[in-house]
Amino acid sequence: MGDLTTFETIIIAIVEGLTEFLPVSSTGHMIITQNILGVESTEFVKAFTVIIQFGAILSVVCLYWKRFFRLNHTPAPAGASALKCFLHKFDFYWKLLVAFIPAAILGFLFSDKIDEMLESVAIVAVMLVIGGIFMLFCDKIFSKGSEDTVLTEKKAFNIGLFQCIAMIPGVSRSMATIVGGMAQKLTRKDAAEFSFFLAVPTMFAATGYKVLKLFLDGGTEILVNNMPALIIGNVVAFVVALLAIKFFISFVTKYGFKAFGWYRIIVGGTILVMLLLGYNLEIG
Template sequence: MGDLTLLQTILIAIVEGLTEFLPVSSTGHMIIVQNMLGVQSTEFVKAFTVVIQFGAILSVVVLYWKKFFKLNKCKIIDKQATYNKPFGGRVVVYLKRFLYKFDFYWKLLIAFIPAAVIGFIFGDKIDEMLESVTVVATMLVIGGIFMLFVDKIFTEVDESKGVTEKKAFNIGLFQCIAMIPGVSRSMATIVGGMTQKMSRKTAAEFSFFLAVPTMFAATAYKLLKLFLEPNGIEILSQNVMALIVGNVVAFIVALLAIKFFISFVTKYGFKAFGYYRIIVGGIILVMMFLGHNLEIV
């Protein structure tokens, strides 16, 4: 199958599907599984771990298809009254109608913008940090300690106004924190939602929705970057089967992971994920201390 065997492809995709939407950092898990399997970190493998996110985000669209494909119904506009308004007034009316109809996408766009801007400006620096296993492990532990107390810190819930533009933008700012490897995009956006007085369930679901444009953009960028490499077309053609299998497996596993996570976090909160993060981060740090080379090369 090219740079990856069938078994390696399936196992990495399972890890991606399981961890992408949980607040445990898929990056940290990728480091562990790649090293356990002895996978060489080639240009394709680096792209593969990002591209199979497409399968994971497709699971969100399938599970919440009504959110993505059912637009808000607008009240009928009095065309005559609107026509009698000045041109500027008519523009405002139709703009408000448009934004209401596409409210769901509008909020996602607002939340997506901060990460898109920061990612574009600091993309190279972020790639450098991704190669630091120490940063990943440290942030896993720090984030884990924080998650032990997050349920007690954010107890106030007020969803009377729904997800406003301001809330969406603030969650988008929190998503930027996840550019530090090991933080977890899911953790950052869920905590961001809870700071906006969202319930755990609502914050988690908005985190899933925001993952779609964010991860789609990352996948497209990674594929384009690989495609533009001198031998990019050849690399992709040699590994097409790995990409297909990886996305299918990630899609199926992510479907199950999302259903489990929503049910679990609604009942029990985030403390268990905090302990889990500390254990995983601790394992990585101990392995490095004992001389195991976990650096991505």
């Protein structure tokens, strides 16, 4: 099976599928899971935790395919230029691109630094706690959004800036982008769904970049030898993410984020206590 056993592959993929779209940090949970399983942080394992996110994002395309593959058929503003007419027709994709740009630039510039932080359980734990405390109050901090709120280019870009915060392991891309959407006056449901849509180009690019980088670094053999793990991991992540998305939308619309905040605090706090007691939880 290569660097991962079948059991390890399935467990890590289940964790990815469950947590990718929940505001609890999928990366952080996979790092913790690796540690519990005793998985060595090899170059392939680092790539694996990114590449299986591709399976999870396909669940978004599957669940929302009618909304994801759509064009704007409303009339363009009177007197609009050819470019404006084009952007108006592809309005949905244009705003996804605008929101994606900040993370694409920073992710490319700080890729190595991000990889370094991915090995730190302490960073994950601290950010889980900080993010959890914030989530206890975020429903009150941001007034209830309106279903009539229009997602402009500026608002999409601002959500993209929020997404950049999630490059710190333990923050949660889902949490950052949903909070970013709520800060732009979107409803919790609309903010969550845009977060899901934004995951598609973001995770697709992250996966592509990680695979390309591995190829350029001479990792072709590594990928080939571990292909079964990649296939199993993506399939499992896809199936589990389908269920997680349906649960999350229903739950967060009714109850908000407080439960996820407490969960983050408990998990992060437990890890910090274990580190303070001398347990070696760092991934080697």
